[in-house]
Amino acid sequence: MLEERRKYFRIDDSVGLAFSLLGAEEAKLFVAEVKQNNGAIDYAANFDNRIHTLLGACKVQSPLAAELLDLLNKKLNFIVSQLEVEGAPSTPVEFRVSAVSISACGMGFVDKQPLQAGQILKLDLRLSPEELTIVTLAKVVACEALEQGEYFLRLSFPQISPTDEELLIQHVVKKQSAQLRQRRQKEVLQQP
Numbered sequence: 342m343l344e345e346r347r348k349y350f351r352i353d354d355s356v357g358l359a360f361s362l363l364g365a366e367e368a369k370l371f372v373a374e375v376k377q378n379n380g381a382i383d384y385a386a387n388f389d390n391r392i393h394t395l396l397g398a399c400k401v402q403s404p405l406a407a408e409l410l411d412l413l414n415k416k417l418n419f420i421v422s423q424l425e426v427e428g429a430p431s432t433p434v435e436f437r438v439s440a441v442s443i444s445a446c447g448m449g450f451v452d453k454q455p456l457q458a459g460q461i462l463k464l465d466l467r468l469s470p471e472e473l474t475i476v477t478l479a480k481v482v483a484c485e486a487l488e489q490g491e492y493f494l495r496l497s498f499p500q501i502s503p504t505d506e507e508l509l510i511q512h513v514v515k516k517q518s519a520q521l522r523q524r525r526q527k528e529v530l531q532q533p
């Protein structure tokens with residue numbers, strides 16, 4: 342029997358998801374922009390991701406300071422969103438919540454849009470409960486027709502930045518730990 346060996350853990354999760362198809366030239370420009378900006382495509386998301394990471398560490402050392410910094414960050418985000426409403430609005434990404442099977446190197450999910458293997462996507466992910474945002478290129482590995490006009494898409498992340506890859510690894514590990522803990526608690530409760 343052939344054993345499948347994965348580079349990373351894979352979990353079932355629910356994430357915010359948005360994607361758009363990119364042509365070959367758009368994909369090249371995207372990769373060039375990522376390299377030029379050291380992996381940063383969405384600066385606001387990168388700031389939020391870094392703030393979240395540091396707040397997690399700060400909560401251990403000083404919960405009160407962490408709460409204060411979290412409130413200041415939320416207030417700043419609110420002010421920015423109000424300025425966008427009043428000024429020239431940026432086009433916010435509209436995430437839809439999707440059930441996915443995800444790891445740091447790819448994911449699978451059901452969608453109504455059939456895609457061809459090899460197509461390149463700009464993929465926006467919103468990970469909960471951390472509210473982390475990852476923007477990366479994704480390559481369609483396979484598209485399998487399901488029932489009623491739905492398709493199971495399998496994507497790889499060939500150009501994910503090291504920072505986003507690390508965030509995704511941490512997210513998967515946390516979710517996997519929580520899922521294992523829930524399973525153990527459920528088993529304990531079901532014992533006679």
